[in-house]
Amino acid sequence: MLKNHFKVAWRYLWQSKGSTFLHIGGLAVAMAAAILILLWGQNELRYDNYHQDVERIYLLTSYDSARGVYFGSGVSPYAASSVIGETVPEVEQIAMANTNTRNYIFEINGHRFKEDDALIVDNNWVNMFDYKVLQGSLDNFLNNPHSVILTASRARQYFGDTPPLQQIFSIDSVAYSVGAVVEDLPANSSFQQGTLIPTSVYQTEGADAHLKTWGFYSQLLFIKLFPNTSVSQAERKITNIFHNNQPWNKEIYINHLIPLMDLHFKQELSNPVIAKGNPRNLWIFTVLAILLLAVAGVNFVNLSIARIGFRMKEIGIRKIVGAAKNQLFAQVMVETMLAVALAMGFALLVALIALPDFNAFSERNLTLNLLDLPVTLLLLGVFLTVLLLTGVYPALLLATLKPVGLLKNQGLAGMSRQGFRKVLVTGQLVFTVVMMVGIVTIHRQFVFIQQQTDGYQKEQVFKLYVPFQLGFKSSDNEAVQKHVARTNSVKTRLLASSAIHSVSRVNGASMIDDKRKYPTEITWLGYAEAQDPLDVVNIQVDEDYAEMANLVLLSGRWFDMENSADKYNLILNETAVKEYGLKEPVVGTVFSGGIYWDEGGTVIGVVKDYHHKSLHEKIDPVVFTLDPFNAPSYLVKAHAGNVPQALDHARKVWEEFVPEHPFDYSFLDVEFERLYKNDRKALFLSTTFGGLSILLSCLGLLGMVSVSVQQRTKEIGVRKVLGSSASGIVAMLSLDFVILVGIAILIATPIAWYAMNRWLEDFAYRIDIEWWMFGLAGLAALVIALMTVSFQSVKAALANPVDSLRNE
Incomplete structure (x- = not known):
């Protein structure tokens, strides 16, 4: 009987190819979209859960309880690692990683470059986190201080088809070998970096001194606690350690341990290296996937009932010759199951074809592996859900209709009176x-x-960051003077090209995404002293920045490099004026104190508020200072149509003044x-x-x-x-x-x-x-x-x- 049901169902689907295409095609497209969304959602919910003992691994953070924010994007002092490991009994293991690899120069076969996608890790890192070794051994990395670990895709990027374990390359002129090649990281890993560098790289720049200070936050510290350990007790002991070594922060910061599996959705922790997810998006997309399936199911029901109109006499005759309700129900369910199965097959095909583009769009590395149990359960769940949504209602409807009405084509009249279908279509x-x-x-x-950011002229502006010379020490006055002279000369040489319209120097932050707020206590003459310092964004600039950033001066003037007093003067935005409570006339207000100023000065200008970061966030108080030393980035605006020539000239200037570093630039429109x-x-x-x-x-x-x-x-x-x-x-x-x-x-x-x-x-x-x-x-x-x-x-x-x- 079941075989006959399948024959009849297949024959019927084949005889009405056009309506079958509409019938199955719409359902297949919706199922394919739902499969991709649900794969993505499953990946988001399972972030980092593949690590062994993941439930005992935490990120150490410093929390500013007064302002309600995490300090330093989740990083901690290098010096904290050994002290915590030795003095906190709840800690089984502690591992650290540094995400700032931009200061290091890589060289492979004569090609020099900067590597953003890398981590500097200690030996405990590869013991705490799981990596699947394809070639070599993790012991090579653990025992050789000049050995690195590469993912398979990174090894191909560096060396092509050449066996990577036989290759040598340099980091800051020091030779490193490839100790191991590991499998590409899963799509649900918070750390997708393809290169792991040992902490011995710090020695190449003489960094030990500043790493040992408790005031320098540079490391992601992950702590693995012993089983059945009190997290709150460990937090209290770690907080005491920080207070003992940072007396200046004793009343400000407390330490929190954030579970590794919670990091992905921890929006308050703004570390750009850790892959972030949005829980709101997860729920929105999941609901959309369910709605798509529901809408497709409604269509399937409506089209099924419409197609039944052509089979009324057939079904009526079946009932007259003795077909039971359960047989008719089974026939319709088999037809529905076959149609849904075909739709699922096409949906899987569409999903597989679309998956590479979907991965590129979602910036994930999702795979559709039918042998993976969660994926199998997911697909089976979608299949059964759609089958129940689309099969039961038409089957019960047909099985209960009277044969006389069916033979007179009166069955549809009964169906049409069902307001349920109208409700479903209205829902669609x-x-x-x-x-x-x-x-x-x-x-x-x-x-x-x-429209709010059109003033930046993003397409014609690119940024160069000129780093300090290798071996630079801020305590060496002669080196400082040479650095200032070099940065001034770079600007002069850049402006020598007719392809370049203007050049401005600024500190290293982005012109359109500057979030560097720091508590800044300024004492204003004639005003009561504030109880708490105000969080402000300090932007160190030169005399040309206002024109480059298209700033609008509401009162006063901009900086003048020829005026030596401007070294101590300030320019504020409207929000800073409001937050500091300054009254008109603001220009001429005298101040003293502050982080960046040893002497007092005067407010010489007020600029109109502008979006120095995303429109998702409110404009912060901004304080502009004139600082030729701390402004090593160059914003270069090219004349329209002359961007290639401007880049060529900038490359020549770079090779003249910064030959020890590879040429590195970024366009403002890319940042946007x-x-x-x-x-x-x-x-x-x-x-x-x-x-x-x-x-x-x-x-x-x-x-x-x-x-x-x-x-x-x-x-x-x-x-x-x-x-x-x-x-x-x-x-x-x-x-x-x-x-x-x-x-x-x-x-x-x-x-x-x-x-x-x-x-x-x-x-x-x-x-x-x-x-x-x-x-x-x-x-x-x-x-x-x-x-x-x-x-x-x-x-x-x-x-x-x-x-x-x-x-x-």
């Missing part, structure tokens, strides 16, 4: 309208971001893209999901209108015989669906308003949601619905009425 339309409002809102917010990368992703995803929801809603409407047309075939024939026009019949058939669209718009409007307001809460500066966005989305939904409905309505209205009445 609600989803579509919400997605369209989302597309409009996110697009307008991104346009707003572009990186800063708003997640927002671009949100725009892309909203557009993609919006398009899918529109497609699926169209299929749902198509199925529903097919049922309606079949039910009212004779009515349409009678109306045409009595003189109704084709346009009148189309309007009659469309009215029900226009009402559904109207109901959907009413329901979707508050949902979309709430959802978009929640999304915009992530931006400190944002657009207002306006009524026309909902009107535009509703109009678009109405047009799409009418176009879909008219496809079947016009066909029915133009049909020969004799054909619909001959069998009455």
